[in-house]
Amino acid sequence: MSEYRQDPLSRRWVIIGSDRASRPNEFIEYPVRRQPLPCPFCIGHENETPPDVARYSNGSPDRWLVRVVPNKFPALTPEESVCNQCEPLANGRGGTSRTAGSIPGFGCHEVIIESPRHVASFAELSAVEAELVFRAYRDRILTLKGEGQYRYVQVFKNVGAGAGASLEHVHSQLVGLPGVPEVVAQELESCRDHFAQVGTPLVADLLGQELAAGERIVATTANFVALCPYASRFPYETWILPRRAEPSYETAEPGEFGELARLMQDVIGRIERAAGGAPYNCVLHTQPFDTSADDHYHWHIEIIPRLTKVAGFEWGTGCFINPFHPEMAAEHLRSSPAAG
Numbered sequence: 001m002s003e004y005r006q007d008p009l010s011r012r013w014v015i016i017g018s019d020r021a022s023r024p025n026e027f028i029e030y031p032v033r034r035q036p037l038p039c040p041f042c043i044g045h046e047n048e049t050p051p052d053v054a055r056y057s058n059g060s061p062d063r064w065l066v067r068v069v070p071n072k073f074p075a076l077t078p079e080e081s082v083c084n085q086c087e088p089l090a091n092g093r094g095g096t097s098r099t100a101g102s103i104p105g106f107g108c109h110e111v112i113i114e115s116p117r118h119v120a121s122f123a124e125l126s127a128v129e130a131e132l133v134f135r136a137y138r139d140r141i142l143t144l145k146g147e148g149q150y151r152y153v154q155v156f157k158n159v160g161a162g163a164g165a166s167l168e169h170v171h172s173q174l175v176g177l178p179g180v181p182e183v184v185a186q187e188l189e190s191c192r193d194h195f196a197q198v199g200t201p202l203v204a205d206l207l208g209q210e211l212a213a214g215e216r217i218v219a220t221t222a223n224f225v226a227l228c229p230y231a232s233r234f235p236y237e238t239w240i241l242p243r244r245a246e247p248s249y250e251t252a253e254p255g256e257f258g259e260l261a262r263l264m265q266d267v268i269g270r271i272e273r274a275a276g277g278a279p280y281n282c283v284l285h286t287q288p289f290d291t292s293a294d295d296h297y298h299w300h301i302e303i304i305p306r307l308t309k310v311a312g313f314e315w316g317t318g319c320f321i322n323p324f325h326p327e328m329a330a331e332h333l334r335s336s337p338a339a340g
């Protein structure tokens, strides 16, 4: 029998478990991922992208390991200084009585090219490349924060055409926004409400319960935990969270980025094995720039394999149907360690 579950952070409802399939990867077909070279993200093709805004190497400046470039086809542009018109989005949760709103498409859209080599998966990066990716996220968020026109930076990753990727070469993206996205505003509100009612931080409480129960834990390190959330929207959905209650990603201990990168590579390797190469998205949720530490937010990464399709029921209700119990997903992922 299926079951309704609510995610305490997003307050989203899901319907978990049904007899629709014994294995979740019966749901979707994946195209073969390799696309023909040449690729604009490969080393030697730097003139096919806009000039980089940041570049990382391992001592030798000619051979970059990670580059950050403006998106050639941006969703938003940073040209107009019109942030004072951005109030509807800046309110986060609406708060306007207008029936429809429009503000200029101010923002910035960047691509983080994660390796000079043509590899498709974060799990295939060298340890140095993987760590530099997390440092690049931190540096770009801090830079955009310093520019003063943004309230939030959304870092995300689309892997596979079915998850929205247009290029296979391993990369992630970030978008600087003049307002706080609805999803993050809801998470903040949940954290604020929980602390007001209970006097303890919501995510710290959740982590304590999850670690004690153990059934949804995928992997742990000294400072991070990977788990399948109680109200997972998709089979093998996995979140990575710092054990310490840290609201902002960009102020995390720089010494921990290597550890985070290793865990991310491990978890993505496990998901790729268990989910048979399904496309997936990753999102980084962090505290908006002008939010008070009293909100007790807790940054985290959500990895969302696209094994089931978002269809009419989900569009109509906002409630996801996940046929695969997260407890079973976590068990599969625990027993499916990445190679090497």
Ligand SMILES: [Zn+2]
Residues within 6 Å of the ligand: 039, 040, 041, 042, 117, 118, 119, 169
């Ligand atoms: Zn390439």
Ligand SMILES: [Zn+2]
Residues within 6 Å of the ligand: 187, 285, 300, 302
């Ligand atoms: Zn989140």
